[in-house]
Amino acid sequence: MKAPxxxxxxxxxxxxxxxxxTRAATIEGRVALPKATGTTVVNKRYEIVSSGGVVxxxxxxxxxxxxGDFPAAREAPAVRVEQKDLKFVPQLLVVQAGTRVEFPNLDxxxxxxxxxxxxxxxxxxRYRMGEKPVPSVVFDTPGxxxxxxxxxEHMRGVILVLATPHFAITDTDGNFRLEGLxxxxxxxxxxxxxxxxxxxxxxxxADTQLRLELP
Amino acid sequence: MKPPFAAGFTAEAARFxxxxxxxxxxxxxxxxxxxxxxxxxxxxxxxxxxxETEFQVSLALLRSVQAHRHAALVERGRVLATKSRIxxxxxxxxxxxxxxxxxxxxxxxxxxxxxxxxxxAEPRQTARFYRFLDAKGRLLAPQPGAAAGELAPGEENRLxxxxxxxxxxLGYLVLRPKGGEAELLELIVIPIFSNDSGGKLAAxxxxxxxxxxxxxxxxxxxxxxxxxxxxxxxxxGGPAASAEFAHALDAxxxxxxPPPRRLQVETGRDSWLVFLxxxxxxxxxxxxxxxxxxPLGPMLARQRTLGGxxxxxxxxxxxxxxxxxxxxxxxxxxxxxxxxxxxxxxxVRRAAAEAALETTSAELDRAARFSANASHQLKTPVAVMxxxxxxxxxxxxxxxxxRHEVEALIHQxxxxxxxxxxxxxxSRMDAGQLRLNFTxxxxxxxxxxxxxxxxxxxxxxxxxxxxxxxxxLRIAGEKRYTALILQNLLENARKYNRPGGTIRITARETGGxxxxxxxxxxxxxxxxxxxxxIFERFHRGSAGENVPGYGLGLNLARELxxxxxxxxxxxxxxxxxxxxxxxxxxxxxxxxxxx
Numbered sequence: 001m002k003a004p005x006x007x008x009x010x011x012x013x014x015x016x017x018x019x020x021x022t023r024a025a026t027i028e029g030r031v032a033l034p035k036a037t038g039t040t041v042v043n044k045r046y047e048i049v050s051s052g053g054v055v056x057x058x059x060x061x062x063x064x065x066x067x068g069d070f071p072a073a074r075e076a077p078a079v080r081v082e083q084k085d086l087k088f089v090p091q092l093l094v095v096q097a098g099t100r101v102e103f104p105n106l107d108x109x110x111x112x113x114x115x116x117x118x119x120x121x122x123x124x125x126r127y128r129m130g131e132k133p134v135p136s137v138v139f140d141t142p143g144x145x146x147x148x149x150x151x152x153e154h155m156r157g158v159i160l161v162l163a164t165p166h167f168a169i170t171d172t173d174g175n176f177r178l179e180g181l182x183x184x185x186x187x188x189x190x191x192x193x194x195x196x197x198x199x200x201x202x203x204x205x206a207d208t209q210l211r212l213e214l215p
Numbered sequence: 216m217k218p219p220f221a222a223g224f225t226a227e228a229a230r231f232x233x234x235x236x237x238x239x240x241x242x243x244x245x246x247x248x249x250x251x252x253x254x255x256x257x258x259x260x261x262x263x264x265x266x267e268t269e270f271q272v273s274l275a276l277l278r279s280v281q282a283h284r285h286a287a288l289v290e291r292g293r294v295l296a297t298k299s300r301i302x303x304x305x306x307x308x309x310x311x312x313x314x315x316x317x318x319x320x321x322x323x324x325x326x327x328x329x330x331x332x333x334x335x336a337e338p339r340q341t342a343r344f345y346r347f348l349d350a351k352g353r354l355l356a357p358q359p360g361a362a363a364g365e366l367a368p369g370e371e372n373r374l375x376x377x378x379x380x381x382x383x384x385l386g387y388l389v390l391r392p393k394g395g396e397a398e399l400l401e402l403i404v405i406p407i408f409s410n411d412s413g414g415k416l417a418a419x420x421x422x423x424x425x426x427x428x429x430x431x432x433x434x435x436x437x438x439x440x441x442x443x444x445x446x447x448x449x450x451x452g453g454p455a456a457s458a459e460f461a462h463a464l465d466a467x468x469x470x471x472x473p474p475p476r477r478l479q480v481e482t483g484r485d486s487w488l489v490f491l492x493x494x495x496x497x498x499x500x501x502x503x504x505x506x507x508x509x510p511l512g513p514m515l516a517r518q519r520t521l522g523g524x525x526x527x528x529x530x531x532x533x534x535x536x537x538x539x540x541x542x543x544x545x546x547x548x549x550x551x552x553x554x555x556x557x558x559x560x561x562x563v564r565r566a567a568a569e570a571a572l573e574t575t576s577a578e579l580d581r582a583a584r585f586s587a588n589a590s591h592q593l594k595t596p597v598a599v600m601x602x603x604x605x606x607x608x609x610x611x612x613x614x615x616x617x618r619h620e621v622e623a624l625i626h627q628x629x630x631x632x633x634x635x636x637x638x639x640x641x642s643r644m645d646a647g648q649l650r651l652n653f654t655x656x657x658x659x660x661x662x663x664x665x666x667x668x669x670x671x672x673x674x675x676x677x678x679x680x681x682x683x684x685x686x687x688l689r690i691a692g693e694k695r696y697t698a699l700i701l702q703n704l705l706e707n708a709r710k711y712n713r714p715g716g717t718i719r720i721t722a723r724e725t726g727g728x729x730x731x732x733x734x735x736x737x738x739x740x741x742x743x744x745x746x747x748x749i750f751e752r753f754h755r756g757s758a759g760e761n762v763p764g765y766g767l768g769l770n771l772a773r774e775l776x777x778x779x780x781x782x783x784x785x786x787x788x789x790x791x792x793x794x795x796x797x798x799x800x801x802x803x804x805x806x807x808x809x810x
Contacts (some may be wrong), residue, residue, distance in 0.1 A: 072745075115303070116309030149299060153302065
């Protein structure tokens, strides 16, 4: 039979946690990315390519995230994937499961955004610029969702739905930085494309500053 | 005009004519038979060839229809692959949505619009079903309600392939509905390529009722179909689409892999000429063969009719040929008969000529012998006569006038004996009895001796003699006769000379022969027409009676020159000069020579 913890103990634990929050762990480093195919892209933009059912970006970028048992996002602000100049912007979006994503049409033409991906199947139907309310979808299952437009076959976007709020997209050189990480034992995962996710264990304390070469 | 000996060879010529006729008739018969046989054979071959060509043409048409359909379907596949939802279904792990996404796109394949797009164009053939194969060739089964055409699961699974083809492929599938007739469907497999990577994403398989051969113009094939997996699937509705024929063909082709391109099939009632051609060159499914069968009955009947006509024509040609050959043999045998006749006449004539020649030769021989004998027999009386006359002349009691007479008689005996000598010599030459004893004779000595004799005889006419003989010239011959030649020539040169004229003797050796020329100033020219006769025996030309001689000299000289291997010729005769040339063989050496 255990007596409930005294109130001060709870207060002390709360203060400690607050202190840990201010001095959270950080991981930064570099992901060795595969070489870009095709023409050299001068600006930092990339596009989604799919080859044999494998979706990746070109030039390649990776998503590095801390996998763990985090609570789903609740009433987090909606994120936007715009359709602009017959492209999805951004083309690669990473969200925590439970996030609502809005798909505003900024082009002068109809778009019909849909996805057949098992993680989230939806079809927004045709709509024009200025459609109100902005068509949106809540992505509640972790996985890769390939965005397509029924009207414009070349349009391709990817939403990577993760169970964690701790993620970062590398730049095209592979550099990333994750901040504000909670202490604990986790698996650090590196998403390279829809078929290739590498992982490794990390042990984080409140003041851990890791520098890693991945994968 | 037929000669009396014609009976024998007329019979022979008749035999020849018959043999010729028989030979020609044989040739005509054999040729006609060969041509007839070749013609019949050719007609059969032609007929068969025509059928095969018809089949190939129909097949080519069918192929082109198939090719058009393929092209259209390949385009459909390409368009389909560009569709976002199809791509999404194939690439985003959403195969369950594939048929639903394709339903709207492919609906028209299963139920084409009632009106053809182009007025007048043939309505498109309706597909019986369509199915997708995934990138590995496995069948993607449609969801219920996909409206992709009904197929039993067992039949559906037979569509799976080990690998997707790169090109549209043709195949066949046999449907065996429970309690129904087996049915053959034509399959078309169209690969679908990814828009992004160009790799093979999937394949669309369409099932159609098989395309059927167009009926060729004219004689149509009475049965066509497809032979697949050991069974013949005849096109329905054909007038002779009998199960009997299909069974017979299946039996004929049993175990044949690949089947022959053409064969004959017998059914109970009829026989058929069957052509087969493989339909699917790609070969991802079991091979199928287009079958086209022509009934042989009407063909054989036509051949019989044609054969009868050919036989009729052949008989006519044969009759004509026989008539012609009779005519020809008659025409040919006429010259042969004439030839035979002529050769018979020739033979008789030749026999006669040979007989005459023999007679002549015998007579000649006899004459020569007689002449030789006669000459001998004559010499003795002349010698006796001369001896008598000389004794008479020596008698003192003889008066001066008589003495002259006797002297003249003695001179005549000399002439007689000289003629007899010449005749004797000639007759011996004629009889071939003169044998020469060849020695090397010095020509200059010969000339000197002859000139001596000449000066002894010269008498009244003062003749000037010039000679140009190299002293060392030697000829091959017998001295007696060569001297006689020269003597005769000089005699003539003296006799036919003008008073105070010239005799010129020259001799030259040229290339193994020695030419001796005796020329003299002429009394007159020897007329042209006489020249060729002056060497004949007893010819005296136009010498005139006051010139002594009896026409033997030149003949004798020429004959002697010729048996010495040389000749004697008149080389010049005009108003001023007459010249003879005699040629001898030069003596090779001083020793003995033989002819």
